[in-house]
Amino acid sequence: DAGVTQSPTHLIKTRGQQVTLRCSPKSGHDTVSWYQQALGQGPQFIFQYYEEEERQRGNFPDRFSGHQFPNYSSELNVNALLLGDSALYLCASSLEVAEQGSSYEQYFGPGTRLTVT
Amino acid sequence: KNQVEQSPQSLIILEGKNCTLQCNYTVSPFSNLRWYKQDTGRGPVSLTIMTFSENTKSNGRYTATLDADTKQSSLHITASQLSDSASYICVVSAGNTGGFKTIFGAGTRLFVKA
Numbered sequence: 001d002a003g004v005t006q007s008p009t010h011l012i013k014t015r016g017q018q019v020t021l022r023c024s025p026k027s028g029h030d031t032v033s034w035y036q037q038a039l040g041q042g043p044q045f046i047f048q049y050y051e052e053e054e055r056q057r058g059n060f061p062d063r064f065s066g067h068q069f070p071n072y073s074s075e076l077n078v079n080a081l082l083l084g085d086s087a088l089y090l091c092a093s094s095l096e097v098a099e100q101g102s103s104y105e106q107y108f109g110p111g112t113r114l115t116v117t
Numbered sequence: 118k119n120q121v122e123q124s125p126q127s128l129i130i131l132e133g134k135n136c137t138l139q140c141n142y143t144v145s146p147f148s149n150l151r152w153y154k155q156d157t158g159r160g161p162v163s164l165t166i167m168t169f170s171e172n173t174k175s176n177g178r179y180t181a182t183l184d185a186d187t188k189q190s191s192l193h194i195t196a197s198q199l200s201d202s203a204s205y206i207c208v209v210s211a212g213n214t215g216g217f218k219t220i221f222g223a224g225t226r227l228f229v230k231a
Contacts, residue, residue, distance in 0.1 A: 004160070006160075033219070040226075041223065042206060042221040042222060042223040042224050043161075043206075043221050044221075045219065045221075056218075088158065090160055090161070104148055104149060104210050105149070105151060105163065105166055106219065107163070108153075108160035108161045108162070109160050110159055110160045111158070111159065111160045113158060
């Protein structure tokens, strides 16, 4: 049973460029959440996708957008990259919350390290 | 306001020693509390998950406790190993079947020295 996978592992971009990160959820999971983690900080919630729609969103600008596909995989797009966007981007998958109740748990991928120069 | 605070911010211990990490939360309505281990540059890996009715959960040398009355949790690591050097993140889920929020602590950075 494959866990959460992310690609690419590392990425170097220049300011102003655009980037797309990819995530495949754990088998059987239908909800994908994206997080940004700066060095030495805890993960910050970007948004969550369920049934191909953005369901929740954190305090991130519109430059951050996403998509979920019918097979539950997801993409994170960041436009007009800034130096401050350099971070580890984590994807986490879970089962739709109504089915989980108090057992709600997320499984994280290994992350994509984005460096903006 | 939903918050999760962890202490200490960082900790240095000698290999073989025990240590305890703390997590205080102000989250409502509480659903569950999870402890994750995160190696540098890697994704967090789940250690334990506890619901309201559970007050202790073990995973090998890791034992988590939960006091839902005082809204405190601890993670106790026994007989530490060099490979325990990592960040330990406390995560609390708030909500119910209508929707959940996940609140992350900033983590405790543990260094285990030989």
